[in-house]
Amino acid sequence: MNFSSDNVVGASAPVLEAIVRHNGGTMPAYGADPLTLGLTPRFRDLFEHADLAVFPVATGTAANALALSVMVPPFGLCLCHEEAHVMEDECGAPEFYTHGAKLQGLPGPGGKIAPETLDGFLSGLTRHVKQMPPRALTLSQLTESGQVYTVEEIAVLSRIAHAHGLTVHMDGARFANALVGLGCTPAEMTWRAGIDILSFGASKNGALAAEAILVFRPDLAETLEYRRKRAGHILSKGRFLAAQLDAYLADGHWLANAAHANRMAARLAAGLCEIPGVRLAWPVQGNELFPILPAGLDRALRRGGALYYDWASRSLPEGEALREGEAMIRLIAAFSTTEAEVEAFLALARRAG
The missing domain is CATH 3.90.1150.10 (Aspartate Aminotransferase, domain 1)
Structure with a gap:
């Protein structure tokens, strides 16, 4: 009776079978294999986005930290809920990968940031060199209280953020659970509602260790390949990461x-x-x-x-x-x-x- 987390269980049978199936023979290393190359068209089709860039990684912490590293400069602020996973449970990884940027937590019941809270905070900031300028908003979906941001809520928060010059990231560690709960499409819950980068989680929902950074804006994807390599998150045997994601998405699994x-x-x-x-x-x-x-x-x-x-x-x-x-x-x-x-x-x- 272990209900402590969805991380305590193993991987699903289709995911494990895919790893074994693709274990034999040789394939190009470092993501040049056909399985990894096939993820981009697959995610583009799933998210209905022709310019989507896909960067597989092994952990959610890497996905979040690397995503935020292309959104927030070292002197910038990243806004999040005060109980967000990036704030409380990633041991400073976002600050480390952004080389010193600051996370600013905002309050809100249910782990959710209200539009008036976001707008009020942004409108109240001074525009002085002494003040770290806000550069990104990150939303947890599900939140740390198990709540979903509706498509409309995401759209309103994204509009406020964009109006103030911020980009918007979604921490989708439980993206699939939120999507099923809302009954919408992946596109509706992300880029069509204003999300610029998504950390697409799979490890909590059947993968062994597989996540993907999905970038909906080509300009934000420009340096991510180099950042991912520099951070040690390009796997030499990348086919095993891709095999998990491929099986995870197959047939609506x-x-x-x-x-x-x-x-x-x-x-x-x-x-x-x-x-x-x-x-x-x-x-x-x-x-x-x-x-x-x-x-x-x-x-x-x-x-x-x-x-x-x-x-x-x-x-x-x-x-x-x-x-x-x-x-x-x-x-x-x-x-x-x-x-x-x-x-x-x-x-x-x-x-x-």
């Missing part, structure tokens, strides 16, 4: 994985909400849920072998707060989470509740 994870999260949420004293901090919009529950139930679940994380309550909705004797936790369902695992967790919670 990535969307089926995300849909299953989302369903398992919704099932967990529905069962937990039937237990007295349990409520959700935010609605379930992807594969994450954040129950607020009696502390005694929390202890009983842990004693029973359930694994999950405590969670901070900084961006709770207005009017919501942890009461005395309560705990807030995070549960994440993965592409491989089974109904039996969900039911075992719920059975344990019912007995303890």
